[in-house]
Amino acid sequence: MTSFAHPAPVSEVPGILRGKVVFSVDAMGGDEGAVAVVNGLAKSRDKNSDIAFILHGPEAELEPLVKKRRLTDCCVIRDAAGVVTMDERPSQVMRHGKGTSMWSAIESVRDKEASVAVSCGNTGALMALSMVRLRKLPGVNRPAIACLWPSRSESEYAVMLDVGADIRADEHDLLQYALMGVSYARNGLDIGQPRVGLLNVGTEEHKGRAELKAAGEMIDRAAAEHRFSYVGFVDGGDLPSGDIDVIVTDGFTGNIALKTAEGTAKLISELLRKAFQYSPLSRFAALLAYTSLGRLGKRIDPRRVNGGVFLGLNGTIVKSHGAADATGVSAAIKLAFQLANSKFSEKLAATVATRPRPTSGPTEPGAEGGMTACQYAPSFVVWATTCHRGSWITVTSRVSSIRPTNGSAHGRGSNGAISPAMGRQPRKWQPRPPTRPLHRQG
Numbered sequence: 001m002t003s004f005a006h007p008a009p010v011s012e013v014p015g016i017l018r019g020k021v022v023f024s025v026d027a028m029g030g031d032e033g034a035v036a037v038v039n040g041l042a043k044s045r046d047k048n049s050d051i052a053f054i055l056h057g058p059e060a061e062l063e064p065l066v067k068k069r070r071l072t073d074c075c076v077i078r079d080a081a082g083v084v085t086m087d088e089r090p091s092q093v094m095r096h097g098k099g100t101s102m103w104s105a106i107e108s109v110r111d112k113e114a115s116v117a118v119s120c121g122n123t124g125a126l127m128a129l130s131m132v133r134l135r136k137l138p139g140v141n142r143p144a145i146a147c148l149w150p151s152r153s154e155s156e157y158a159v160m161l162d163v164g165a166d167i168r169a170d171e172h173d174l175l176q177y178a179l180m181g182v183s184y185a186r187n188g189l190d191i192g193q194p195r196v197g198l199l200n201v202g203t204e205e206h207k208g209r210a211e212l213k214a215a216g217e218m219i220d221r222a223a224a225e226h227r228f229s230y231v232g233f234v235d236g237g238d239l240p241s242g243d244i245d246v247i248v249t250d251g252f253t254g255n256i257a258l259k260t261a262e263g264t265a266k267l268i269s270e271l272l273r274k275a276f277q278y279s280p281l282s283r284f285a286a287l288l289a290y291t292s293l294g295r296l297g298k299r300i301d302p303r304r305v306n307g308g309v310f311l312g313l314n315g316t317i318v319k320s321h322g323a324a325d326a327t328g329v330s331a332a333i334k335l336a337f338q339l340a341n342s343k344f345s346e347k348l349a350a351t352v353a354t355r356p357r358p359t360s361g362p363t364e365p366g367a368e369g370g371m372t373a374c375q376y377a378p379s380f381v382v383w384a385t386t387c388h389r390g391s392w393i394t395v396t397s398r399v400s401s402i403r404p405t406n407g408s409a410h411g412r413g414s415n416g417a418i419s420p421a422m423g424r425q426p427r428k429w430q431p432r433p434p435t436r437p438l439h440r441q442g
Helices: 033-047 059-068 090-096 101-110 123-134 171-188 210-226 251-276 280-288 290-300 326-341 344-353
Strands: 021-026 051-057 075-079 116-119 144-150 157-161 195-199 229-234 246-248 308-311 316-319 393-395 427-429
Touching (some): 101 116, 101 123, 144 171, 144 251, 171 246, 171 308, 171 326, 195 210, 251 290
Parallel strands (some): 116 316, 157 246, 195 246
16 A cells, blocks of 8 residues: 545535435455446446436546546546455554545545445455544444345344444343344334344353343333333344344354355355256256245345445444445445435434443542452352552452453463463462453542
């Protein structure tokens, strides 16, 4: 990636864009190049004459493509010579990305020239630049990426988040994801009373990590205030059931589930194709079922539900799949139009602004040192003392486990347990630094 000077923002909206819903489109960065993006814009324009585009990328490369597809009456080109590649680190893009097509596309949303930005580029870089240039909404700790998940519901889709913005999420983050997902389902899918499920390893209440159980209780309490229904824990088999409208999970689990579903859809298509080519009789059967197979192909085609939405920012960003062709880009533009038409960004800001993230504190306010804020099992003998701010823990023998009250596990075992050998003398143990302070004192 090469850094270039960013063109100054235009003070007035060009005449050909006035009176239309304007989208800022990053023409570069996708696997298929600018040709697929411009062809996708042409597909969208043919279906909806009320939309227009600000296209960001090298003007010398984009101008012939725009003229070829006859988009000059609804498309303005912003020259941006730099390109963010798929293998670049977000930190590098944040330092040197000014002047790239991705940066320029986000700036158009920041400057209120466009309603939504659409990009096929590097997901990590796009999220990093969006957070820096657009900033997070008040009350949002971690933005999320939401996608549409095919289901048996009347709307034919469920909202799933997070699918890759952040691999970690505690109970407060999961609650925010639920509220943002509800707003998305209500304004993007027109579902008045969304049903929210929390993805877990099973539907039983005793299963799952501590933060999932805490998140379930918090989401349940917020249901009445925000007019949605909480159905409890759901597992992977429930995702396409039609009984859930919003699926809440962390980015690590969500991204794996999403990529698994895409791969499964492609596998089914290939197996059906091979099955109908097996014999002359099966080929004849394929002709008889041609219409039905066509409907099935559209239903399971990932390109037609392309587009992950960045939630929790002061502006709407739609992330198209990096390998999207013209059909996929057109689907992302359609999603962007639905969100812009419903004023989704403003409604989402109003939803999350009412719930600031709670700040953690010591179990007993005003305590200086003394016992740590830990949850002890009844049969365990534990004596834990800390110096100021809890930097050291002294553990006696016969200790089975120590778990912080906020549900996070910090220790040497996979479940956060500290298990010294029975009968040894007391020893000092220093845990690995947690991602955020367990409690603050003083």
